[in-house]
Amino acid sequence: MKKFLSLFMAGFIILLMFVVPGSPVKADCGCNVSPIVGAEKNKIVAKLISNEEFKKVKLNSIHEGYSWKGVKAIEVIKDNDNGIILVGVPFINKDGSVEMFAFMDGHFLGISPSH
Structure with missing residues (x-):
């Protein structure tokens, strides 16, 4: 009887793992953003890297010991709720x-993660 109860409970738990819908991995984060790719991304990146403020930030960060990963590593996302376009430029720090x-x-x- 003890073995039967153990097998029954184990089978029940396994059944719940596969049958119950939802997964914390697939859970909605509440962020309504989407990546921008292709020609639209290239236009945004070209406009950014020709911007004087970007050039100053890049130069200052290189003097502080950062190294720039290049244009290919730049990420562009759009906040679908309010239409804001954000550009993330990865730099490698001293560490x-x-x-x-x-x-x-x-x-x-600013910088993420912030100092």
């Missing part, structure tokens, strides 16, 4: 970890 420099409409917002 070798990646930090994203965030820009919106060509203006520097």
Whole structure:
């Protein structure tokens, strides 16, 4: 009887794992953003890297010991709720970890993760 109860409970737990809908991995984060790719991304990136504020931030960060990962590593996302386009420019710090420099409409917002 003890073995039967153990097998029954184990089978019940396994059944619940596969039958119950939903997964914390697939759960909605509440962020309504989407990546921008292709020609639209290229236009946004070209406009950013020709911007004087970006050039100043890039130069200052290189003097502080950061290294720029290049144009290919730049990420562009659009906040679908309010239409804001954010650009993340990855730099490698002195420790070798990646930090994203965030820009919106060509203006520097800050570094993530912040110091």
